[in-house]
Amino acid sequence: MLERVKPMLIKEFIQIARDPKMLRVIFIVPIFQTLIFGYAVTTDVRHVATAVYDLDNSPASRDLVQRFARSGYFDIVEYISSDRRLADLIDHSDVCAVLRLNKGFAADLQAGGPAQVQLILDGADSNTARIVLNYGRQIAGRFSRQILVERLAHLKKAAPAGGINLQMRAWFNENLESRNYFVPGVIAILVMLITLMLTGMAVVREKEIGTMEQIMVTPIAPAEFILGKTLPFALIGFADVLLVTAVGVFWFDVPIRGHLLLLLAATALYLMTSIGIGLLISTVSQTQQQAMMSTFFFYFPAVLLSGFMFPIANMPPVVQWATYLNPLRYFLVIVRGIFLKGVGVGALWPQMAALAILGVGVMVLAISRFRKTMA
Numbered sequence: 001m002l003e004r005v006k007p008m009l010i011k012e013f014i015q016i017a018r019d020p021k022m023l024r025v026i027f028i029v030p031i032f033q034t035l036i037f038g039y040a041v042t043t044d045v046r047h048v049a050t051a052v053y054d055l056d057n058s059p060a061s062r063d064l065v066q067r068f069a070r071s072g073y074f075d076i077v078e079y080i081s082s083d084r085r086l087a088d089l090i091d092h093s094d095v096c097a098v099l100r101l102n103k104g105f106a107a108d109l110q111a112g113g114p115a116q117v118q119l120i121l122d123g124a125d126s127n128t129a130r131i132v133l134n135y136g137r138q139i140a141g142r143f144s145r146q147i148l149v150e151r152l153a154h155l156k157k158a159a160p161a162g163g164i165n166l167q168m169r170a171w172f173n174e175n176l177e178s179r180n181y182f183v184p185g186v187i188a189i190l191v192m193l194i195t196l197m198l199t200g201m202a203v204v205r206e207k208e209i210g211t212m213e214q215i216m217v218t219p220i221a222p223a224e225f226i227l228g229k230t231l232p233f234a235l236i237g238f239a240d241v242l243l244v245t246a247v248g249v250f251w252f253d254v255p256i257r258g259h260l261l262l263l264l265a266a267t268a269l270y271l272m273t274s275i276g277i278g279l280l281i282s283t284v285s286q287t288q289q290q291a292m293m294s295t296f297f298f299y300f301p302a303v304l305l306s307g308f309m310f311p312i313a314n315m316p317p318v319v320q321w322a323t324y325l326n327p328l329r330y331f332l333v334i335v336r337g338i339f340l341k342g343v344g345v346g347a348l349w350p351q352m353a354a355l356a357i358l359g360v361g362v363m364v365l366a367i368s369r370f371r372k373t374m375a
Helices: 002-018 020-040 059-070 083-091 105-110 126-154 178-209 212-216 222-250 260-284 288-304 317-325 327-341 345-374
Strands: 048-054 074-079 097-101 117-121
Touching: 002 020, 002 222, 020 178, 020 222, 048 059, 048 083, 059 074, 059 097, 059 105, 059 126, 083 097, 097 126, 117 126, 178 222, 178 260, 178 288, 178 327, 222 260, 222 345, 260 288, 260 327, 260 345, 288 327, 327 345
Parallel strands: 048 074, 048 097
Antiparallel strands: 097 117
């Protein structure tokens, strides 16, 4: 068996080495995509363009405005003086937020009553608006608590007993950097995309150039042919995993707390599934264009239903059940668990078992389908 598979392996590596475009897709494109995802895909909200509409213009109102400016979340880009200007800034998306303090703000504070502050947000991007609103609430809450403490100290009264001091601590991602969450996920989506494309088009290419008939009359078995065609792409998948991991760790400082060998073992299960899907695509495609379109038809829903960008728990129940057939869902949990949590097989075995079951099932289906195609 090895003697018949070895020439195919050599042929596949020679074909890849002779194609400069293929080499760029395999090794250069993953680096650029990792850099793009690392810088562009983030849920962190910083430097929100903010306008200030201060109708009170008192020391108290200016103090609150400076608290917003010093927080690092809000950049004061303009002080406005009319409602018309406020509407223009929001309508033209020149600012994302407007901090409005009505006249009498300081007087209400001195009187001991509630002083009204309005934070007007551009709600077109609801997720960003919600995050910015939480930032504003925290800043206003700290300002309010400081005033209360100062008032109690001025009146020489003891602070009320039984207060709650909330101490927050985030495990695994201490600074709550979304980059640490997304960059490991890039490994999963890039490996799936590259292996699907390479595997799906490799077999179809044999059909297009007319060498499939020559292979059918050779002593090589269908399983041996599949092994010879897919093993090079599996090795390329491992190389891309190591490449993207190096970029994430050394360029973006993403921690990897788990074992690299466990990551490679899980990658082997994941590659078995993605390569099997690529083989299925190749059996139903007659041209490389059809294989390309079928690959993207599967790939984009798989990414959307994986939990990479949108939490699976927020999806409708029917869609959540469909995600159990998505290998990307399980590998994302494994990759993020190894990178951020440093967990081992004891915590990740359900995801690894699911990948093994999906991989074996898809490969058996692909081989059986390929036998019918060769027949």
